[in-house]
Amino acid sequence: xxxxxxxxxxxxxxxxxxxxxxxxxxxxxxxxxxxxxxxxxxxxxxxxxxxxxxxxxxxxxxxxxxxxxxxxxxxxxxxxxxxxxxxxxxxxxxxxxxxxxxxxxxxxxxxxxxxxxxxxxxxxxxxxxxxxxxxxxxxxxxxxxxxxxxxxxxxxxxxxxxxxxxxxxxxxxxxxxxxxxxxxxxxxxxxxxxxxxxxxxxxxxxxxxxxxxxxxxxxxxxxxxxxxxxxxxxxxxxxxxxxxxxxxxxxxxxxxxxxxxxxxxxxxxxxxxxxxxxxxxxxxxxxxxxxxxxxxxxxxxxxxxxxxxxxxxxxxxxxxxxxxxxxxxxxxxxxxxxxxxxxxxxxxxxxxxxxxxxxxxxxxxxxxxxxxxxxxxxxxxxxxxxxxxxxxxxxxxxxxxxxxxxxxxxxxxxxxxxxxxxxxxxxxxxxxxxxxxxxxxxxxxxxxxxxxxxxxxxxxxxxxxxxxxxxxxxxxxxxxxxxxx
Amino acid sequence: xxxxxxxxxxxxxxxxxxxxxxxxxxxxxxxxxxxxxxxxxxxxxxxxxxxxxxxxxxxxxxxxxxxxxxxxxxxxxxxxxxxxxxxxxxxxxxxxxxxxxxxxxxxxxxxxxxxxxxxxxxxxxxxxxxxxxxxxxxxxxxxxxxxxxxxxxxxxxxxxxxxxxxxxxxxxxxxxxxxxxxxxxxxxxxxxxxxxxxxxxxxxxxxxxxxxxxxxxxxxxxxxxxxxxxxxxxxxxxxxxxxxxxxxxxxxxxxxxxxxxxxxxxxxxxxxxxxxxxxxxxxxxxxxxxxxxxxxxxxxxxxxxxxxxxxxxxxxxxxxxxxxxxxxxxxxxxxxxxxxxxxxxxxxxxxxxxxxxxxxxxxxxxxxxxxxxxxxxxxxxxxxxxxxxxxxxxxxxxxxxxxxxxxxxxxxxxxxxxxxxxxxxxxxxxxxxxxxxxxxxxxxxxxxxxxxxxxxxxxxxxxxxxxxxxxxxxxxxxxxxxxxx
Numbered sequence: 001x002x003x004x005x006x007x008x009x010x011x012x013x014x015x016x017x018x019x020x021x022x023x024x025x026x027x028x029x030x031x032x033x034x035x036x037x038x039x040x041x042x043x044x045x046x047x048x049x050x051x052x053x054x055x056x057x058x059x060x061x062x063x064x065x066x067x068x069x070x071x072x073x074x075x076x077x078x079x080x081x082x083x084x085x086x087x088x089x090x091x092x093x094x095x096x097x098x099x100x101x102x103x104x105x106x107x108x109x110x111x112x113x114x115x116x117x118x119x120x121x122x123x124x125x126x127x128x129x130x131x132x133x134x135x136x137x138x139x140x141x142x143x144x145x146x147x148x149x150x151x152x153x154x155x156x157x158x159x160x161x162x163x164x165x166x167x168x169x170x171x172x173x174x175x176x177x178x179x180x181x182x183x184x185x186x187x188x189x190x191x192x193x194x195x196x197x198x199x200x201x202x203x204x205x206x207x208x209x210x211x212x213x214x215x216x217x218x219x220x221x222x223x224x225x226x227x228x229x230x231x232x233x234x235x236x237x238x239x240x241x242x243x244x245x246x247x248x249x250x251x252x253x254x255x256x257x258x259x260x261x262x263x264x265x266x267x268x269x270x271x272x273x274x275x276x277x278x279x280x281x282x283x284x285x286x287x288x289x290x291x292x293x294x295x296x297x298x299x300x301x302x303x304x305x306x307x308x309x310x311x312x313x314x315x316x317x318x319x320x321x322x323x324x325x326x327x328x329x330x331x332x333x334x335x336x337x338x339x340x341x342x343x344x345x346x347x348x349x350x351x352x353x354x355x356x357x358x359x360x361x362x363x364x365x366x367x368x369x370x371x372x373x374x375x376x377x378x379x380x381x382x383x384x385x386x387x388x389x390x391x392x393x394x395x396x397x398x399x400x401x402x403x404x405x406x407x408x409x410x411x412x413x414x415x416x417x418x419x420x421x422x423x424x425x426x427x428x429x430x431x432x433x434x435x436x437x438x439x440x441x442x443x444x445x446x447x448x449x450x451x452x453x454x455x456x457x458x459x460x461x462x463x464x465x466x467x468x469x470x471x472x473x474x475x476x477x478x479x480x481x482x483x484x485x
Numbered sequence: 486x487x488x489x490x491x492x493x494x495x496x497x498x499x500x501x502x503x504x505x506x507x508x509x510x511x512x513x514x515x516x517x518x519x520x521x522x523x524x525x526x527x528x529x530x531x532x533x534x535x536x537x538x539x540x541x542x543x544x545x546x547x548x549x550x551x552x553x554x555x556x557x558x559x560x561x562x563x564x565x566x567x568x569x570x571x572x573x574x575x576x577x578x579x580x581x582x583x584x585x586x587x588x589x590x591x592x593x594x595x596x597x598x599x600x601x602x603x604x605x606x607x608x609x610x611x612x613x614x615x616x617x618x619x620x621x622x623x624x625x626x627x628x629x630x631x632x633x634x635x636x637x638x639x640x641x642x643x644x645x646x647x648x649x650x651x652x653x654x655x656x657x658x659x660x661x662x663x664x665x666x667x668x669x670x671x672x673x674x675x676x677x678x679x680x681x682x683x684x685x686x687x688x689x690x691x692x693x694x695x696x697x698x699x700x701x702x703x704x705x706x707x708x709x710x711x712x713x714x715x716x717x718x719x720x721x722x723x724x725x726x727x728x729x730x731x732x733x734x735x736x737x738x739x740x741x742x743x744x745x746x747x748x749x750x751x752x753x754x755x756x757x758x759x760x761x762x763x764x765x766x767x768x769x770x771x772x773x774x775x776x777x778x779x780x781x782x783x784x785x786x787x788x789x790x791x792x793x794x795x796x797x798x799x800x801x802x803x804x805x806x807x808x809x810x811x812x813x814x815x816x817x818x819x820x821x822x823x824x825x826x827x828x829x830x831x832x833x834x835x836x837x838x839x840x841x842x843x844x845x846x847x848x849x850x851x852x853x854x855x856x857x858x859x860x861x862x863x864x865x866x867x868x869x870x871x872x873x874x875x876x877x878x879x880x881x882x883x884x885x886x887x888x889x890x891x892x893x894x895x896x897x898x899x900x901x902x903x904x905x906x907x908x909x910x911x912x913x914x915x916x917x918x919x920x921x922x923x924x925x926x927x928x929x930x931x932x933x934x935x936x937x938x939x940x941x942x943x944x945x946x947x948x949x950x951x952x953x954x955x956x957x958x959x960x961x962x963x964x965x966x967x968x969x970x
Contacts, residue, residue, distance in 0.1 A: 202747075202792050206691030262687075307687050444967035451966045481936045482929035 024049045024144070028178035030153045030163060031055075031185035034128070035326030035343040037135035037147075039184055041085050042347055044142030046354070052145070053165055053176070055152035055185075060133045070216065071247045071255050073098075073234070073337025074126040076428045081344035084351060087138055094131055095124035096248045101390075102233035108288045112233060113403055116419075117410025121426040123234070123337055125247040156181060156191040158198065158318040163191070180361060181322045184343075187311055189328035195318065203313065210308040210333060210387065212242070213269050214259050217299040219292045221252025228292050229254065234337075236390060237286050241265050243391040244286055256293070259308075259391065269305050308333045308387075310380050316369045320362030325350065330376035335386035336424060338379050338432075345428070346372065375432040382424060382436050402446045404457055405464060412461050417468075437476070445471035509534045509629065513663035515638045515648060515676060516540075519613070520811030520828040521669035522620035522632075526570050527832055529627030531839070537630070538650055538661070540637035540670075545618045555701065556732045556740050558583075558719070558822025559611040561913045566829035569836060572623055579616055580609035581733045586875075587718035593773045597718060598888055601904075602895025606911040608719070608822055610732040641666060641676040643683065643803040648676070665846060666807045669828075672796055674813035680803065688798065695793040695818060695872065697727070698754050699744050702784040704777045706737025713777050714739070719822075721875060722771050726750055728876040729771055741778070744793075744876065754790050793818045793872075795865050801854045805847030810835065815861035820871035821909060823864050823917075830913070831857065860917040867909060867921050887931045889942055890949060897946050902953075922961070930956035 027043055029036050032054035040052045074095060082088040099122045100114035115122060139145045150168040157164070162177045183191035195203050219228055227248060229235060235246040235254070242261065246254040261268045267281040275297045282290040290296060311331035317323040326343035349372050350364075357363040389399070409417040420439025423430055445468055449455040455464050512528055514521050517539035525537045559580060567573040584607045585599035600607060624630050635653040642649070647662045668676035680688050704713055712733060714720060720731040720739070727746065731739040746753045752766040760782045767775040775781060796816035802808040811828035834857050835849075842848040874884070894902040905924025908915055930953055934940040940949050 202694040202794075204691075204693045206689075206693065206797075208689045208691065209687040309687075312691075440967075444963065448963050448966050478929065478933050481933050482925075 025179040026051070028053070028163060028176055028181045030156070030181065030183040030189075030191060031326075031328070032132075032136060032147055032149070033184065033186060033326075034132055034135065034340055035346065036184035037132060037139050038081060038085065038344060038347050039182060039325065039350075040145050040147065041135060041139040041142070042351060044139055044145035045085065046351075047144065050139075050142075050145045051176070051178070052139070052147040053151040053153060053163070054147065054149050055168070056149065057168075058136075058147075058149045059129055060136060070128045071125045071249055072128050072131075072340050073247070074124040074131075075337065075341055075425045077338070077348075077425075078341035078344040080428045081348050084348055085138070087134065090134060091126070091131065094126050094134070094250070096126070096250065097122045097124055097232050098234045098247070099232055100234070102230055102235045104235060104237040104286075104288060106239065106285070112230075113400075114407060116422050116426060117407040117412075118414050118422075118426075121422060123425060125234075125249070127249065128340075130250075153183075153185060153190040156183065156194045156322060158191070158194060158322045159200065161321040180320075183322070183324050183328045184326045186327045187309065187331035189324060191322060192311075192313060192324055192328055195313070195324075201315070201318065203315070205313045206311070208310045208312075210384070211264060212259050212261050212387075213305045213307050214257050214334075215269070215300065215305045216303050217256040217258060217293065217296060219246060219254040219256055219289075220295060225252045227252050227254070237289055238391050239285055240392050242267075242285075244289055245390075246289075256289070259387075262305075272300070275301075310384065312377060312380060314369070314373060316373070317365035320360070320365060323365050323368075330373075330380060332376075332380045332383045333387060334383070335390055336379065336383040338383060338424065342376060342379050342432070346376075378431075378433040378436040379424070382420075382432065382439075398447060398450060401450055401457055402443070405446060405450075405455070405468075408457075408461055409465055409468070413465055417465060438472070441472045441475040441479075442468065444475055510664040511536070512665045512667060513538070513648060513661055515641075515666065515668040515674075516670035516811075516813070517617075517621060517632055517634070518669065518671060518811075519617055519620065519825055520831065522617060522624050523566060523570065523829060523832050524667060524669055524810065524835075525630050525632065526620060526624040526627070527836060529624055529630035530570065531836075532629065535624075535627075535630045536661070536663070537624070537632040538636040538638060538648075539632065539634050540653070541634065542653075543621075543632075543634045544614055545621060555613045556610045556734055557613050557616075557825050558732070559609040559616070560822065560826055560910050562823070562833075562910075563826035563829040565913045566833050569833055570623070572619065575619060576611070576616065579611050579619070579735070581611070581735065582607045582609055582717050583719045583732070584717055585719070587715055587720045589720060589722040589771075589773060591724065591770075597715075598885075599892060601907050601911060602892040602897075603899050603907075603911075606907060608910060610719075610734070612734065613825075615735075638668075638670060638675040641668065641679045641807060643676070643679060643807045644685065646806040665805075668807070668809050668813045669811045671812045672794060672816035674809060676807060677796075677798060677809055677813055680798070680809075686800070686803065688800070690798045691796070693795045695869070696749060697744050697746050697872075698790045698792050699742050699819075700754070700785065700790045701788050702741040702743060702778060702781060704731060704739040704741055704774075705780060710737045712737050712739070722774055723876050724770055725877050727752075727770075729774055730875075731774075741774070744872075747790075757785070760786075795869065797862060797865060799854070799858060801858070802850035805845070805850060808850050808853075815858075815865060817861075817865045817868045818872060819868070820875055821864065821868040823868060823909065827861060827864050827917070831861075863916075863918040863921040864909070867917065867924075883932060883935060886935055886942055887928070890931060890935075890940070890953075893942075893946055894950055894953070898950055902950060923957070926957045926960040926964075927953065929960055 024047055026049045029040050029050060029052040032052045036052055040050050043050050079088055082091045100112045102110055102112050104110050136147060140147060151165045152168060153163050153165055155164045161179070161181055162175050163181055164173065164175050166173050183189050185191065196205055222228055231248050237244040243259050244256060246256045248254050262270055272278050272281060278297055278300050282296060309331060310333055313329060316329045325346050330342065332339050332342065350368050353364050353368045353371065357367060406419040410419065410422065418427055420435065420443055423435035423439045424432065427435065449467060449471060455467055509532055511534045514525050514535060514537040517537045521537055525535050528535050564573055567576045585597045587595055587597050589595050621632060625632060636650045637653060638648050638650050640649045646664070646666055647660050648666055649658065649660050651658050668674050670676065681690055707713055716733050722729040727744060727750070729741060729743050731741045733739050747755055757763050757766060763782055763785050767781060794816060795818055798814060801814045810831050815827065817824050817827065835853050838849050838853045838856070842852060891904040895904065895907065903912055905920065905928055908920035908924045909917065912920065934952060934956060940952055
């Protein structure tokens with residue numbers, strides 16, 4: 001194994017010589033994905049000397065997705081971070097609003113279920129690559145920020161605050177030193193692995209996989225470049241034990257995702273092994289979608305099947321030297337459309353703690369984890385709830401009645417009522433945990449009152465609001481007493 | 486690295502040549518602790534050709550505890566397994582009944598809180614070493630069972646069904662082959678590590694540590710060999726954020742355990758670094774216990790501080806070749822006194838599945854995990870709940886009122902009412918998960934009705950029973966509707 005000398009902190013970490021002087025500390029960021037590039041931008045704005053090492057090539061120069069660009073759901077918590085760094089208007093140019101779920105039932109009927117009863121509340125489809133490129137451009141405008149590509153982190157020595165890298169092109173191995181290392185290297189984080197394997201402290205860690213995997217497919221644009229199905233919605237084909245979804249892209253296409261069990265059921269990823277059976281499956285379960293996807297079997301066999309995992313861990317930091325952020329600390333399944341938003345919110349929370357305790361990194365890291373982890377644990381659990389809701393409950397009558405009541409409550413009482421979905425998605429000043437507790441209690445109240453005939457969609461809406469509020473408070477209070485809190 | 490040839494299945498796995506013929510399969514068990522030795526005994530009784538490899542020396546020949554033997558809580562689920570293998574009467578000789586918790590408050594007052602309102606329901610203190618020795622003796626009486634000590638498993642090749650070992654004395658490395666490998670090698674399982682590191686299949690895994698660690702101490706017998714405090718109770722000194730407990734041994738001593746935070750609070754494991762501060766801590770918080778422990782500081786600095794971890798994982802098996810059981814699959818914290826009992830219950834469950842699907846190991850392993858994992862997940866969560874209950878709630882007035890009501894209900898209606906503690910501990914025919922769901926709903930019902938003045942300990946007991954039953958059903962039904970199950 002060939003290793004270069006460890007570079008000195010003052011000289012070599014930031015090869016372009018961008019040290020702004022004694023007051024500025026050298027921060028090494030591992031990973032220039034969405035979270036890492038936003039972090040680099042913000043820390044650059046704050047005057048730190050920032051070096052970012054990314055294992056992939058520069059996505060602005062090389063088409064690394066090797067196919068259609070993946071899109072993501074972008075909403076208010078993410079946008080709060082864009083406002084913090086002052087690029088919300090530029091990001092807005094990349095967004096396609098989605099006002100609700102467009103449900104495609106087994107008979108080919110469609111109906112739209114809006115995300116909110118308030119017109120200004122909607123989510124957006126955004127290109128991962130486009131947004132990442134913008135963040136890299138913005139970060140690089142700061143002369144105290146440098147980004148290096150094709151450098152894969154293989155481990156971090158968190159006691160020495162050094163990281164080991166391999167250059168993909170030269171195959172050279174080298175070690176970088178810094179005052180602070182922040183790993184934003186995603187669900188497979190090399191630094192988190194070093195925490196786990198190092199056994200230098202008690203590291204609580206979980207990786208948890210759903211029984212389902214996913215595969216990306218596509219609906220191509222019309223010959224004239226238009227959208228084959230309604231542009232401004234998140235399309236869902238719920239089929240109880242599996243589902244298909246589609247999000248629009250700016251070029252008129254949709255990125256389609258199939259969520260399906262690896263092993264269970266008549267059709268699963270393990271037995272969809274040839275064109276005939278894939279077509280049979282789609283013809284039987286998604287005939288309307290199949291009609292839009294002449295390219296189905298090509299996509300199906302070219303694109304990988306990927307697992308759906310949740311990662312939780314603690315502590316996120318070691319002393320005041322190294323810190324995990326974004327998916328590296330808390331990867332979640334995609335069903336609440338909050339993965340990117342949660343990582344962006346990390347930066348907002350981190351920035352606020354930095355304002356309070358600047359200069360004392362150990363306290364910054366401790367306070368950040370203390371205030372933040374309860375919320376990222378909550379969104380992880382909410383995302384798994386939504387997996388079941390999306391494939392199953394959206395087509396369930398009592399669930400649909402609940403949604404109707406909630407839409408009416410949000411429309412009539414825009415300041416007094418927010419559904420769980422709204423609390424999570426559109427109320428960026430409420431933490432995920434509080435949104436989860438209140439949202440779950442509201443759901444329980446409405447479902448039980450509907451089931452018991454205590455409320456009905458035809459009741460006076462003010463009466464419904466009062467009953468829902470009272471029952472929600474009673475549920476929260478009962479839980480509080482039972483927990484002896 | 487020196488390696489011997491892989492031994493052939495028929496000849497060398499079981500060096501004593503105990504193959505009983507073609508119908509008998511070779512089963513390799515890794516670990517001869519409580520779970521592994523019971524499994525060896527049961528599989529020996531069933532006629533399998535069993536070889537057990539244990540990393541430690543034979544505890545019947547060497548005093549490996551290097552101090553006082555550790556004791557454990559033994560109760561009905563564990564005893565069901567002892568009945569299965571026909572040694573319950575021998576085990577009974579090793580037991581010291583504990584009828585309840587003896588609470589020692591901060592002022593030195595004591596009061597006993599029984600585990601059940603039914604006189605025949607109590608738990609037992611038992612020596613880990615004594616019980617393990619009995620199980621080894623019983624297993625070795627079967628000529629188709631062989632046990633090898635000082636052989637540490639370092640990894641398992643689950644695709645080839647082979648395990649690699651190091652002999653502690655000769656330092657020799659060797660590989661053993663078998664038809665089936667079952668790992669009962671505890672919380673640090675080598676085979677589980679091979680599952681995790683192998684990345685051959687999606688392996689969900691969590692290790693989760695409490696903020697507290699523990700340290701074993703002791704109360705020595707009186708000079709005449711008698712017990713210094715009441716023999717037939719589990720003693721607790723609850724102090725909200727930490728606690729001390731003591732369980733009796735047959736020799737008149739008590740094994741005492743301090744549960745304390747590593748970092749938080751005025752006194753913690755990180756700052757109890759010299760005799761003076763340890764004595765100051767005990768003098769302030771546990772003066773009555775200190776008076777019984779002239780040997781305190783010796784014990785404190787001789788014995789290690791150990792972490793409190795929960796392990797969950799899935800799948801427990803790879804195809805029909807290898808299987809994790811006991812702590813290797815589901816290590817839990819000790820606060821429900823169910824760790825050993827849960828591992829023993831594993832054997833009962835496994836044996837029942839084996840009766841159904843004998844000969845088809847893959848189905849046996851799948852069915853076993855399917856029926857068992859929900860229950861071991863539940864006892865893991867219940868054990869963490871009890872951590873908070875024991876150090877805090879047992880001294881809480883509303884909790885004490887609930888316990889009084891439950892004791893009265895169990896006494897008056899022995900066949901109609903069982904508390905959560907009874908459901909978990911004394912109702913071995915109800916799974917842990919059902920015990921958890923029903924027990925938590927009952928607790929919530931009683932605590933809320935007490936808090937709201939709907940019931941009071943002075944009410945007619947039949948009236949209380951009716952209200953508790955109705956409210957418990959209502960809570961379970963509300964949860965069912967909210968979960969849309």
